[in-house]
Amino acid sequence: MKGYFSVLLFTLHILLCVKDSEAQWYLRCRLCSRANSLEDCTTFTECSEQETCYTDLVVTQDQRLVYDAGCRSKKVCGHENKRALTGEMVACSRCCTRGDYCNDGLCGLKKNTNIRMCMSCDGHEGRPAAKPYPEDCQRFRVCDYNEACFARTTSVAGNSAVEHYTSCLDLRTCQSLVNGIKDAYHQGDALLGKRNTNICAICCNDELCNEYSCAAIKRRIVNLIENDAFNMTTLQEI
Known part of the structure; x- marks a missing residue:
């Protein structure tokens, strides 16, 4: 009987977790x-x-x-x-x-295929400043033809919080950031962007690709590279 109630409580816990997870998703x-x-x-x-x-x-x-x-x-x-x-x-x-x-x-309502929109919470030109969480940024920006989407995570001085900065960045600088990412990722490089690290910086060049955390963007790029599905020049998914 005790085992039955343990299973029942566990099942209820799982159902509540699923319900809470579903309730937190918004279109x-x-x-x-x-x-x-x-x-x-x-x-x-x-x-x-x-x-x-x-x-x-x-x-x-x-x-x-x-x-x-x-x-x-x-x-x-x-x-x-x-x-x-x-x-x-x-x-x-x-x-x-x-x-x-x-x-x-x-x-x-279509976009010009020659431009790219990126999340941009950088505190410039009336845009909001860096946010505590990536999903808190609700502003888009059109990047120049020689730019890519950029995401950076930094620690807030004096406490354990972090800030997520997003904007556009020069494509050449972005290519330098992405080069070597696969080896660095598998070596557990400190720049991978866990919440307790000092900094994480990465670029990508697909539409709104920087709307996630820096660490999540890096994981996506590594997975694409390993599957020969990432162009290291354009920084886009193939």
């Missing part, structure tokens, strides 16, 4: 207001369980085409195409739930 959506293109959507929002990502293509009073995007109630989705705003018309309205930023491309 991320591009957030836009009167945007002309995806590059104008420089932040995101997190939806509740009752919401989904959406994108609206709006015809303004002066006949301009602009985009609104974010989170919307699931009950409302699918009923917006004939919705009329004061002096405006919604020409297209779409919703999605298939994953983070799934409202990219809806109603034609």
Whole structure:
């Protein structure tokens, strides 16, 4: 009987952990207001369980085409195409739930393929400063053609906390950071970015690839390198 209750308690504990884990996941959506293109959507929002990502293509009073995007109630989705705003018309309205930023491309909200957007909490040009956790950064930035996404983790002086800094960085500097990463990773190099280390710095060059912790980005790159799926010149997944 004692063994039965032990198993029962263990099972309940697992179910509660799964429930808590599920409750902590939120769908991320591009957030836009009167945007002309995806590059104008420089932040995101997190939806509740009752919401989904959406994108609206709006015809303004002066006949301009602009985009609104974010989170919307699931009950409302699918009923917006004939919705009329004061002096405006919604020409297209779409919703999605298939994953983070799934409202990219809806109603034609597409990005220029020649540019790359990266997370950017660097404290410059009105952007927020470095954050305690990677997921606290909700600002995007368009990088120059000769830049890549950059992530850095540093210890906060005087305590055990860390800060996660993200931005764009010169591609040549980024290539130097990535070179030798595989050997350093397997040797347990101090730069791998555990929360108690002094520093971790890494680059990548896929869309929003620096939205994770520095250590997580390094693990991803090592895995891609080992599977011949990473271009060391462009710093992109093949």
